[in-house]
Amino acid sequence: MPEASSTKASTPTFADITTMGVGGRIASFVQPHDRVGLIEAVENADSNGLPLCMIGGGSNLLVSDKDFPGVVVRDTRQGISVPDEVAPPEGGDPTVHINAPAGTNWDDLVSYCVRMHLIGIEGLSGIPGTVGASVVQNIGAYGQEVGGLVDSVEVWDRRDKVTAYLKAADLNFGYRTSLLKQTMYQAPAVPDDHFFPTPRYVVLSVTLVLRHGSSARVGSAQLAKALGVEPGSSLPLERIRQAVLTVRAGKGMLEDPYRYLTDWMGGCRRASDLEEALAAVQGDLQGPRGERVLLDRHSCGSFFTNPIVTREVADALPTDAPRYFVDAVHGDPAAGPSLVKTSAAWLIDHSGFHKGFSLGEGSAAALSDMHTLALTNRGGAGADDLVALARAIQEGVDRTFGIHLVPEPVTPGINLA
Numbered sequence: 001m002p003e004a005s006s007t008k009a010s011t012p013t014f015a016d017i018t019t020m021g022v023g024g025r026i027a028s029f030v031q032p033h034d035r036v037g038l039i040e041a042v043e044n045a046d047s048n049g050l051p052l053c054m055i056g057g058g059s060n061l062l063v064s065d066k067d068f069p070g071v072v073v074r075d076t077r078q079g080i081s082v083p084d085e086v087a088p089p090e091g092g093d094p095t096v097h098i099n100a101p102a103g104t105n106w107d108d109l110v111s112y113c114v115r116m117h118l119i120g121i122e123g124l125s126g127i128p129g130t131v132g133a134s135v136v137q138n139i140g141a142y143g144q145e146v147g148g149l150v151d152s153v154e155v156w157d158r159r160d161k162v163t164a165y166l167k168a169a170d171l172n173f174g175y176r177t178s179l180l181k182q183t184m185y186q187a188p189a190v191p192d193d194h195f196f197p198t199p200r201y202v203v204l205s206v207t208l209v210l211r212h213g214s215s216a217r218v219g220s221a222q223l224a225k226a227l228g229v230e231p232g233s234s235l236p237l238e239r240i241r242q243a244v245l246t247v248r249a250g251k252g253m254l255e256d257p258y259r260y261l262t263d264w265m266g267g268c269r270r271a272s273d274l275e276e277a278l279a280a281v282q283g284d285l286q287g288p289r290g291e292r293v294l295l296d297r298h299s300c301g302s303f304f305t306n307p308i309v310t311r312e313v314a315d316a317l318p319t320d321a322p323r324y325f326v327d328a329v330h331g332d333p334a335a336g337p338s339l340v341k342t343s344a345a346w347l348i349d350h351s352g353f354h355k356g357f358s359l360g361e362g363s364a365a366a367l368s369d370m371h372t373l374a375l376t377n378r379g380g381a382g383a384d385d386l387v388a389l390a391r392a393i394q395e396g397v398d399r400t401f402g403i404h405l406v407p408e409p410v411t412p413g414i415n416l417a
Contacts, residue, residue, distance in 0.1 A: 012264040014063040017055060017074070019128060019255050020375075021298050022383045023063035024413075028071045035101075035204060038075050039156050039163070042202050045071040046158055053412060054198045056130030057105065057268065059255060060137060060300055061197075064413025065383045075103030075132065078270070080112050088212035096210050097151055102132025102203040106139070107277075108270040113210060114237045120149050120210040122237050123220065125244040128255040128301065132203035136180040137408075138173045142244060143219030147173030151209045155180075155201035159194075163204065175326075175341070176305050176408060188406045189417040197412040216240060223247065249284060252296030252370035257281055289369075296368045298377040303390065304344040304405040314340035317401060322346050344405055345373040351400040353393050365389045387414055 014023020028050075032038040045052040051070025055061065084096045096118055100109055110125045123142035127134075138147040150168040157164055172179040183200035184192050191197070215234045218224045224231040227243045248254050257277035260269050269277075284293045314323055322343040349355075349372045358366035364381035366389070368374035375386055394405050394416070407416045 009263075014058075014061065014068065014072075016262070016264040017072075018058035018061045018063065019259070019298065020058075020062055020300055020386065020409075021377045022065065022381060022386060023061070023068075024065045024383075025067045026072045027067065027069050030071060030073045031076045032073065033076050035077070038073070038077070038102075038202075038204065041071070041073045042156060042158065042198075043161070045073070051412075052198045054132075054202055056103070056133040057128050057255070059128035060133060060409045062300060062386060062407070062409045062411050062414060063383065066413055068412065075101065075130070076267070077101035077103040078108070079104060080109060082116075083207075094212040096212055097207055098210055099205055099207045100131045101205045102130060104131040105129075105269045105273070106131055106134050108273045110241070111270075111273050111276075114241045117212060117214045117237060118210040119213045119216045119237065120144070120208065121146070122216055122240045123223065123244055125241045126248040126254050131206050135171070135203060135206055136178055136199060138176055138178045138181075140176070142223045142247075145173070146208070147171065147178065149208045149210065151207040153180075153201075153206050154204040156204060158198075158200050158202060164201075166201070175308065184410070187417070189411075197410045213237075245280070249280070250370065252293075252299070252368045252374060252376075253301055254281075254297060256294050256297040258294070292369060295378050296370050296374065296376055298379075299368060299374040300409040302344070302373045302408055303375045304348070304373060304393075305408050306341050306344045307347070307403050307405065308339050308341045309403060311338045311340055313403065314342060317342065318350070321350075342403075345371065347397045347401055347403060347405070348372045348393055351393070351396040353396060359389055359392060363389075383414065387416065390416055 011026050011029040013025050015021050030041045032041050042052065053072045055072055055074050079101060081099045082096060083099060088094050098118065106127055106129050107125060109131055110121050114122055121144060123144035124139060127139050127141060134146045135150060135153050138145055152165045152167050154163065154165050180199045180201050184196045186192055215236050218227060218229060218231060218233050218235055218240060221231050223243060224233065226247050227235060257274060259265050260274050285291060308326055324341040326339045326341055353367060353372060355367055355372055356369045364378050365385035366376055366378055368376050375389055398404050
């Protein structure tokens with residue numbers, strides 16, 4: 001397991017600060033400690049015409065091994081505030097607003113909300129990354145999406161050089177997308193000429209709308225099965241959170257907490273929450289899979305988004321292929337009555353790419369042993385190794401089903417369109 005070293009380079013590589021553990025050297029690395037410093041760092045890069053990469057937890061990045069000639073900015077601000085009453089007024093409105101700067105670790109926020117009996121994001125436990133990144137990607141799991149809980153997002157507009165507050169209705173949230181993310185692309189996985197790999201709008205802080213309460217409804221059938229209850233059952237928030245963490249761990253979909261003991265990641269998580277994560281993984285390491293548990297966590301999580309296809313394409317899939325009608329109510333920009341979402345993991349598996357698949361014996365890049373949707377660095381992989389694996393999967397799924405998989409991570413210096 002990694003430990004902080006006695007000597008520290010002047011700047012990290014992307015391999016040092018991403019969960020995938022690959023990526024080249026960084027010309028300039030800036031860690032602002034306040035709101036003004038963050039805006040100044042972004043504006044300095046833009047005014048000098050330098051490439052800019054905003055990074056949170058580094059869990060949604062696959063970066064080229066080539067040197068990055070620009071500026072990487074990581075918001076070090078952390079904290080959580082509750083503008084409303086921390087305790088619900090007796091017989092009053094249970095609604096509560098909660099605000100956090102963009103640099104706050106996402107799971108630290110979830111942990112806080114569960115402890116404070118605030119309902120709404122317990123199903124999003126264990127998702128790596130930061131609060132700022134959560135709204136760019138519109139993270140979601142087990143029946144919850146952050147976009148459905150947003151009150152407002154404070155941003156720095158890189159084009160107009162002003163701060164602004166964007167309300168949920170302004171943000172065009174959809175399946176793993178938002179207005180913020182959409183400004184980075186001309187088309188799926190095709191970078192914008194001006195705002196890539198950082199959106200036009202840089203997130204400064206996020207305000208969510210939650211509810212007071214110690215128990216919540218279990219809306220996900222998968223989660224209900226793990227809990228041994230019927231969907232719709234009401235259970236204590238802590239029990240739901242622990243079940244989510246257990247399910248995610250069983251899929252290899254938690255990050256490696258030991259990374260926060262390294263030089264460039266130290267201090268990025270709340271100490272008590274990190275201690276809990278370390279204790280949990282130490283228990284897993286005593287199990288039959290041993291340190292292979294950690295290898296499955298050196299990934300970007302789900303590497304491809306679930307494809308949204310026409311009804312005709314969906315009808316041509318085998319009868320056992322998952323099909324989910326896209327819900328236009330949630331603002332998905334691709335939504336329509338003739339569109340269907342299917343499972344990228346199912347398509348990958350049924351195209352011959354099974355758990356643990358690699359392009360050659362001993363390859364350092366492989367699919368997770370636990371989940372076909374996660375590409376992992378088994379130790380010593382370079383970006384080119386992971387790109388070759390991703391392209392092989394894209395081509396295989398395209399050849400088998402005529403569906404092109406779109407990568408979920410941001411890929412500076414890499415073309416996976």
